[in-house]
Amino acid sequence: MKVINQMSMYVVPIILLTIVSIGLSKKIKVFEIFTQGAKTGLDTAVKLVPTLVGLIVAIGMFRASGAMELLVYALSPVTDWIGIPAGVMPLAILKPVSGAGSLTLVSSIMNQYGPDSFIGKLACVMMGSTETTFYVIAIYFGVTKVKNTGYMIPVAVTADVVCILLSFFVCKLFFL
Amino acid sequence: MLNYIWAALIIISVIVGFISGRTAEVSAGILESAKTAVNVVLGLTGMMCFWTGMSAILEKSSAVKALSEIIEPLINLLFPRIKKETKAKEKIVMNICANVLGMGNAATPLGLEAMKELDRINPSTNASESMMLFLVINTCSFQLIPTSVISLRYNAGAVNPYDIIIPIWITSFLTLLSGILLCKLLERTRRSVI
Numbered sequence: 292m293k294v295i296n297q298m299s300m301y302v303v304p305i306i307l308l309t310i311v312s313i314g315l316s317k318k319i320k321v322f323e324i325f326t327q328g329a330k331t332g333l334d335t336a337v338k339l340v341p342t343l344v345g346l347i348v349a350i351g352m353f354r355a356s357g358a359m360e361l362l363v364y365a366l367s368p369v370t371d372w373i374g375i376p377a378g379v380m381p382l383a384i385l386k387p388v389s390g391a392g393s394l395t396l397v398s399s400i401m402n403q404y405g406p407d408s409f410i411g412k413l414a415c416v417m418m419g420s421t422e423t424t425f426y427v428i429a430i431y432f433g434v435t436k437v438k439n440t441g442y443m444i445p446v447a448v449t450a451d452v453v454c455i456l457l458s459f460f461v462c463k464l465f466f467l
Numbered sequence: 468m469l470n471y472i473w474a475a476l477i478i479i480s481v482i483v484g485f486i487s488g489r490t491a492e493v494s495a496g497i498l499e500s501a502k503t504a505v506n507v508v509l510g511l512t513g514m515m516c517f518w519t520g521m522s523a524i525l526e527k528s529s530a531v532k533a534l535s536e537i538i539e540p541l542i543n544l545l546f547p548r549i550k551k552e553t554k555a556k557e558k559i560v561m562n563i564c565a566n567v568l569g570m571g572n573a574a575t576p577l578g579l580e581a582m583k584e585l586d587r588i589n590p591s592t593n594a595s596e597s598m599m600l601f602l603v604i605n606t607c608s609f610q611l612i613p614t615s616v617i618s619l620r621y622n623a624g625a626v627n628p629y630d631i632i633i634p635i636w637i638t639s640f641l642t643l644l645s646g647i648l649l650c651k652l653l654e655r656t657r658r659s660v661i
Binding site for chain 2: 298299300302303306307310311313314316317319321324325326327328329330331332333335336339340343344345346347348349350351352353354355356357358361385388389392394395397398399401402405406407411412415416418419420421422424427428430431432434435436437438439440441442443446447449450451453454457458461462464465466
């Protein structure tokens with residue numbers, strides 16, 4: 292496991308090297324294209340502000356009122372049985388619905404427990420491993436004439452549950 | 468859906484705050500969280516710019532096309548029913564590549580195009596098997612570099628913000644695999660029932 296943990300430090304540099312060399316070999320003005328692309332990143336970030344303010348405030352209120360503790364407490368019989376820290380469960384519930392919302396929760400979990408705590412890392416792995424399932428299903432079927440989605444929702448929900456469990460077991464393997 | 472969740476969060480917080488006598492904390496929480504929100508975005512902005520810049524280079528160098536050729540046999544294997552539908556297949560392949568390379572902005576329009584193509588060749592208003600499989604691949608999407616998580620970790624002061632990359636690869640790969648297997652299994656049982 293140590294070796295693999297070490298490897299993750301090289302992933303990003305190697306990818307950067309690959310991208311820049313491919314760009315150069317195709318005779319692309321790499322820096323110019325980079326800055327143009329980076330500008331769209333800035334636009335996305337600016338557009339994210341209203342969404343995040345709305346969601347972070349709502350989740351902050353939820354936490355401050357004690358409602359989050361109630362939710363975690365209510366889920367604890369299930370989480371205790373599996374062994375998953377109850378603190379990540381709000382994230383597991385919100386992730387399939389809202390990307391920005393779960394981003395918010397990940398950062399608040401890390402602030403509360405520390406980024407290098409087991410639960411902090413678990414939250415990150417969960418966040419990175421799935422998509423906002425229901426959002427994707429809604430917009431993708433939205434452009435079609437489909438009325439009956441067949442076994443789509445059951446499969447997607449199962450995959451999300453599998454992902455939560457897998458994140459937990461993989462994190463246990465790596466970080467405990 | 469998010470409308471209801473958002474409203475519910477606020478309404479429940481206010482009610483629970485009243486009951487638990489933490490109204491003052493809730494009000495303070497609003498001020499604090501609004502500030503946090505802006506800080507989170509500020510923290511993400513740099514990384515977002517950097518990676519969208521990098522993926523722009525990839526886009527220009529037609530890396531997606533090159534990658535597409537590599538994964539096409541795999542797509543033929545997964546979607547045997549649309550082997551001859553070149554246009555649908557091409558969009559599916561491009562969408563998957565854009566997702567892997569973390570080009571979210573490019574991936575969604577391509578994915579929608581693919582859905583429209585799959586819809587065109589689907590005679591009924593029931594979701595076709597190819598559609599469902601394609602969506603499962605999208606909802607379990609595999610990303611090479613989970614940039615936003617990495618920058619969140621960096622902002623939170625993690626010792627090594629990158630240490631979650633390989634666990635994320637393993638988890639999302641296995642999730643994807645289980646999603647595909649489940650789809651294939653259901654396809655088979657449904658066909659045998661009919």
